[in-house]
Amino acid sequence: MSAVDIPVGSGPTVMATRGLGVRTSSRAILEDITLDFPDRMTTAIIGPSGCGKTTLIRTLNRMTELSPGLSIEGEVLYRGQNIYDPAVSPVIVRQKIGMVFQRPVVFPMTVYENVAFGLRIAKFDEETLHERVIESIQRAALWDQVGDDLYRPALELSGGQQQRLCIARALAVQPRVLLLDEPTASLDPQAAKSVESLITELDKSLCVIIVTHNLLQATRVADRTAFLYEGRLVEVGPTEELFERPKERLTEEYITGRFG
Amino acid sequence: MSTPSVSEHELLATPAHTRRRILTDRLAQWLLLLPFVAVLVPLGDMIYWISERALPTMSWSVLTENQIGNSGGLHAMIIGTLTLIALSTAIATAVGILAGLYTAEYASPRVAQIGRTAGNVLAGIPAIVLGYFGYFLLVLYTGWGFTVLGGAITLSVLMVPFIYRTSDLAFSAVPATHREAALALGSRRIQYLGRVAFPIALPTILTGIILAMALGLGETAPLIYTAGWSSTPLTGLFSQTSFLTGAIWLFYQQPAGLGTLLALAFQAAFMIMMIVIVVNVALQWVAEHYRRRLRGLLS
Ligand SMILES: Nc1ncnc2c1ncn2[C@@H]1O[C@H](COP(=O)(O)OP(=O)(O)OP(=O)(O)O)[C@@H](O)[C@H]1O
Numbered sequence: 001m002s003a004v005d006i007p008v009g010s011g012p013t014v015m016a017t018r019g020l021g022v023r024t025s026s027r028a029i030l031e032d033i034t035l036d037f038p039d040r041m042t043t044a045i046i047g048p049s050g051c052g053k054t055t056l057i058r059t060l061n062r063m064t065e066l067s068p069g070l071s072i073e074g075e076v077l078y079r080g081q082n083i084y085d086p087a088v089s090p091v092i093v094r095q096k097i098g099m100v101f102q103r104p105v106v107f108p109m110t111v112y113e114n115v116a117f118g119l120r121i122a123k124f125d126e127e128t129l130h131e132r133v134i135e136s137i138q139r140a141a142l143w144d145q146v147g148d149d150l151y152r153p154a155l156e157l158s159g160g161q162q163q164r165l166c167i168a169r170a171l172a173v174q175p176r177v178l179l180l181d182e183p184t185a186s187l188d189p190q191a192a193k194s195v196e197s198l199i200t201e202l203d204k205s206l207c208v209i210i211v212t213h214n215l216l217q218a219t220r221v222a223d224r225t226a227f228l229y230e231g232r233l234v235e236v237g238p239t240e241e242l243f244e245r246p247k248e249r250l251t252e253e254y255i256t257g258r259f260g
Numbered sequence: 261m262s263t264p265s266v267s268e269h270e271l272l273a274t275p276a277h278t279r280r281r282i283l284t285d286r287l288a289q290w291l292l293l294l295p296f297v298a299v300l301v302p303l304g305d306m307i308y309w310i311s312e313r314a315l316p317t318m319s320w321s322v323l324t325e326n327q328i329g330n331s332g333g334l335h336a337m338i339i340g341t342l343t344l345i346a347l348s349t350a351i352a353t354a355v356g357i358l359a360g361l362y363t364a365e366y367a368s369p370r371v372a373q374i375g376r377t378a379g380n381v382l383a384g385i386p387a388i389v390l391g392y393f394g395y396f397l398l399v400l401y402t403g404w405g406f407t408v409l410g411g412a413i414t415l416s417v418l419m420v421p422f423i424y425r426t427s428d429l430a431f432s433a434v435p436a437t438h439r440e441a442a443l444a445l446g447s448r449r450i451q452y453l454g455r456v457a458f459p460i461a462l463p464t465i466l467t468g469i470i471l472a473m474a475l476g477l478g479e480t481a482p483l484i485y486t487a488g489w490s491s492t493p494l495t496g497l498f499s500q501t502s503f504l505t506g507a508i509w510l511f512y513q514q515p516a517g518l519g520t521l522l523a524l525a526f527q528a529a530f531m532i533m534m535i536v537i538v539v540n541v542a543l544q545w546v547a548e549h550y551r552r553r554l555r556g557l558l559s
């Protein structure tokens with residue numbers, strides 16, 4: 001098909017970046033990032049604070065363009081298509097490539113309406129919508145906790161439940177790729193565990209890309225890990241390999257906790 | 261270790277400076293009551309002063325009869341005022357909310373700043389100037405002559421800055437994270453605004469509308485030169501109309517002998533007060549009801 005369909009690991013590549021750069025008027029935040037994200041796998045992006053992880057993941061579904069003053073070069077490919085092509089609508093991009101943020105952002109609506117949000121704006125009929133809402137809540141392992149009352153205010157849920165609600169809301173739109181920016185950073189260990197096990201479940205059917213500060217979390221959930229440093233990709237590979245036999249000295253210093 | 265006796269327990273010891281602070285606190289609480297009362301007293305006094313003069317001669321005929329010569333009622337003025345305020349509120353609300361939305365959501369910081377300044381300037385223009393402006397534009401230039409519509413449009417210019425400002429503030433106060441979350445789900449900006457931002461902003465916007473309506477209800481100057489005058493009720497958007505503030509202005513100046521007209525002036529003032537109170541209570545109820553519904557959902 002295209003140059004992007006290089007098989008990496010087992011699944012084909014769903015997303016990839018080619019020479020991706022993001023810069024402000026005065027400096028580069030990301031430079032020359034070329035990365036493949038295989039299907040049905042979790043890829044973790046790690047690196048010290050300020051190295052550009054959030055910028056990278058936001059660039060993968062065109063959220064970056066909501067921050068004024070950032071310019072983007074290179075390509076981000078979704079199944080071979082550059083998502084920054086002028087003919088491509090960011091609305092469609094974000095439906096295919098869902099995103100969950102560090103802090104759960106639930107809307108002031110019921111649990112049901114939160115999950116239905118993306119479907120309503122995409123004008124799904126009530127019946128499909130209902131099915132999808134139920135299914136997404138189940139997929140996000142939230143049914144046991146909210147299934148008895150889907151019409152209560154979403155803000156009554158605990159932090160961990162809210163984050164899983166956000167994941168359910170993202171899943172309802174049926175994306176092929178799920179982007180997670182430190183999804184457990186604002187959660188307690190128990191809630192973080194539940195989100196982690198959800199991720200390992202989800203990547204059986206999705207391409208999951210997760211930014212994390214927590215190296216142990218990367219080893220627990222990620223099949224592949226990419227290490228960023230000062231806006232550059234230092235190393236990428238199977239998680240085990242990267243952590244046990246890093247090829248680069250920088251990677252080794254970072255994972256052994258010598259900086260960051 | 262020995263347990264200290266109750267009297268010397270550390271929680272019971274109140275050092276002098278703490279006692280002083282408690283006193284200061286009490287004092288501040290009482291002192292702050294003064295300005296609060298200062299707000300209420302003139303209002304209460306005014307209500308009393310007006311009621312005292314309006315109520316003794318109040319009857320249904322004041323509501324149902326047109327004024328003829330020195331007698332009759334305020335029928336035409338009440339209908340005129342209600343129509344004017346309904347029209348001007350509709351216009352000012354539509355323009356104010358949309359302009360506030362644009363300022364908060366779409367405008368560049370520079371353009372937003374210009375808009376906010378313009379709104380403040382507009383709020384500061386004397387009502388009489390707006391009246392002349394309306395006269396030249398809506399009475400003469402359009403060739404409409406004196407009309408309800410011209411009056412309502414002029415009045416809406418007076419009201420719009422308040423609705424504009426609160427709408428701008430309300431939309432600006434919606435957390436940016438909500439926008440990102442909505443857009444990340446494939447929402448268009450307008451869908452985010454309608455489904456997420458607007459419901460959150462609505463209670464605050466309602467406050468602005470209440471303020472603007474109270475202000476509009478009390479104005480005379482913008483209407484004198486635009487709405488004209490008529491002792492019979494208006495018949496359409498392009499007919500002249502009388503209005504309650506006009507009745508006060510007109511009848512209060514009458515020679516002392518014409519006691520009935522003076523009474524009508526006070527009854528007109530009383531009616532305005534009643535309308536302001538009813539509108540206020542109604543809209544505040546809506547806002548509170550809505551806020552509570554949101555709070556259950558918001559936090
Ligand atoms: N909109 C922007 N305008 C200017 N600079 C920005 C913008 N967004 C991010 N940056 C800068 O880019 C660099 C990378 O930021 P980013 O948020 O991507 O880092 P990060 O790796 O996610 O850090 P953390 O681990 O702390 O979340 C930072 O120096 C930041 O100040």
Ligand SMILES: [Mg+2]
Binds near residue numbers: 053054055
């Ligand atoms: Mg970050």
